[in-house]
Amino acid sequence: xxxxxxxxxxxxxxxxxxxxxxxxxxxxxxxxxxxxxxxxxxxxxxxxxxxxxxxxxxxxxxxxxxxxxxxxxxxxxxxxxxxxxxxxxxxxxxxxxxxxxxxxxxxxxxxxxxxxxxxxxxxxxxxxxxxxxxxxxxxxxxxxxxxxxxxxxxxxxxxxxxxxxxxxxxxxxxxxxxxxxxxxxxxxxxxxxxxxxxxxxxxxxxxxxxx
Amino acid sequence: xxxxxxxxxxxxxxxxxxxxxxxxxxxxxxxxxxxxxxxxxxxxxxxxxxxxxxxxxxxxxxxxxxxxxxxxxxxxxxxxxxxxxxxxxxxxxxxxxxxxxxxxxxxxxxxxxxxxxxxxxxxxxxxxxxxxxxxxxxxxxxxxxxxxxxxxxxxxxxxxxxxxxxxxxxxxxxxxxxxxxxxxxxxxxxxxxxxxxxxxxxxxxxxxxxxxxx
Numbered sequence: 261x262x263x264x265x266x267x268x269x270x271x272x273x274x275x276x277x278x279x280x281x282x283x284x285x286x287x288x289x290x291x292x293x294x295x296x297x298x299x300x301x302x303x304x305x306x307x308x309x310x311x312x313x314x315x316x317x318x319x320x321x322x323x324x325x326x327x328x329x330x331x332x333x334x335x336x337x338x339x340x341x342x343x344x345x346x347x348x349x350x351x352x353x354x355x356x357x358x359x360x361x362x363x364x365x366x367x368x369x370x371x372x373x374x375x376x377x378x379x380x381x382x383x384x385x386x387x388x389x390x391x392x393x394x395x396x397x398x399x400x401x402x403x404x405x406x407x408x409x410x411x412x413x414x415x416x417x418x419x420x421x422x423x424x425x426x427x428x429x430x431x432x433x434x435x436x437x438x439x440x441x442x443x444x445x446x447x448x449x450x451x452x453x454x455x456x457x458x459x460x461x462x463x464x465x466x467x468x469x470x471x
Numbered sequence: 472x473x474x475x476x477x478x479x480x481x482x483x484x485x486x487x488x489x490x491x492x493x494x495x496x497x498x499x500x501x502x503x504x505x506x507x508x509x510x511x512x513x514x515x516x517x518x519x520x521x522x523x524x525x526x527x528x529x530x531x532x533x534x535x536x537x538x539x540x541x542x543x544x545x546x547x548x549x550x551x552x553x554x555x556x557x558x559x560x561x562x563x564x565x566x567x568x569x570x571x572x573x574x575x576x577x578x579x580x581x582x583x584x585x586x587x588x589x590x591x592x593x594x595x596x597x598x599x600x601x602x603x604x605x606x607x608x609x610x611x612x613x614x615x616x617x618x619x620x621x622x623x624x625x626x627x628x629x630x631x632x633x634x635x636x637x638x639x640x641x642x643x644x645x646x647x648x649x650x651x652x653x654x655x656x657x658x659x660x661x662x663x664x665x666x667x668x669x670x671x672x673x674x675x676x677x678x679x680x681x682x683x684x685x
Contacts, residue, residue: 261663261666261667262670264670265663265666265667265669265670266666268666268669268670268673269651269662269665269666269669269670272645272651272669273650273651276645276648276650276651277650280508283512283515283516284515287519297674299516299519300674300677301670301673301674301677302512302516303513303516303517303677304673304674304676304677304680305673306509306512306513306516306555306559307555307556307559307626307627307676307680308552308555308627308642308645308646308676309509309645309646310476310645310646310647310648311476311505311506311509311551312508312648313475313648314505319504322504322505322507322508323504325507327507327511327528327531327532327535328503328504328507328535330532331531331532331535331536331538331539332500332535332539334532334536335535335536335539335540338536338540339540363596366596366597367596367597367600397604400600400603400604401596401600403603404596404597404599404600404602404603405596409572410603411533411536411537
């Protein structure tokens with residue numbers, strides 16, 4: 261039997277028994293010339309391996325894994341509203357709103373708009389501006405200024421909505437459908453609110469992800 | 472892949488379909504914890520030779536955070552096998568993303584004795600912004616590729632029937648979580664034969680995977 265067959269066999273047996281074998285340690289045990297072959301077979305194993313039924317000790321050890329705990333915390337932080345994340349990241353960078361605004365307008369070459377940019381940033385921090393309207397370019401620029409990973413500034417994770425929610429007519433369905441149609445008709449007939457064309461700064465803050 | 476894990480996935484899917492966020496997150500969290508070793512090992516194997524120790528830890532974080540926050544919404548399968556397949560794709564792109572980010576940072580890193588002045592900061596911001604923009608476009612393209620991969624027929628349904636009889640039987644018993652002693656008994660062979668058949672089957676699967684992905 262070859263070294264690869266023996267090491268792989270031991271790894272798989274340990275995996276199935278829930279003994280949490282370490283890939284790196286097994287690769288180090290393989291002769292240098294056979295490491296790539298063992299790595300390829302371990303990779304193939306991980307794609308078909310059953311998830312072990314860990315005992316209580318192993319489960320407790322996994323729960324205490326620093327990488328898992330850190331990722332869970334980071335994921336929870338990213339799920340918090342941007343109005344919470346932005347000031348946290350800004351304070352970590354030691355920047356005031358005005359500093360961020362100055363660097364932002366400098367990136368986009370719109371230095372005259374520094375004060376308005378600061379106003380928009382304050383609106384985000386006060387949760388007065390819909391994060392879904394922020395452009396991807398703006399988030400990239402903020403990530404650059406704040407030294408953050410772009411994912412930390414993403415406008416928010418998708419909302420949980422029933423994936424298979426089907427319409428079921430209740431007793432008063434006709435009444436509320438009529439009310440909705442009435443409201444939509446009135447909205448369609450109403451004059452368009454007056455507003456000037458968007459400039460570059462408006463597009464960054466209000467134009468949506470593609471602006 | 473284990474009946475209890477299929478059950479956890481089933482409960483997750485039911486909760487997500489109902490819009491029960493707390494329930495869905497609870498089962499999803501359990502699936503990630505149960506598969507933590509798998510994810511870590513996948514990151515290690517995917518990144519060896521390409522990423523430093525710190526970058527590998529970063530890739531693991533990136534993969535886990537995306538599992539917690541993104542794949543919980545985007546996963547479209549119904550079996551743990553499909554979950555593992557999606558995770559494999561996610562890990563691959565987390566490693567690529569980490570490598571790109573490491574290159575971006577090293578290109579634009581300021582020296583430790585750098586005295587920040589406003590005009591310098593502006594130039595540096597613009598450079599990093601351009602790099603992040605480029606990275607985002609590449610990442611979006613990767614995610615489209617990942618979606619396309621997820622729509623393909625499950626690899627194993629295609630590959631396992633192509634294995635020779637003995638190798639296929641060993642792999643099927645392995646997938647069913649049967650201990651090696653039981654495999655020996657059922658097939659009437661020694662442990663060495665099980666180990667050799669398993670190794671050759673996985674070698675075949677690795678080769679078939681390359682053909683399947685290309």
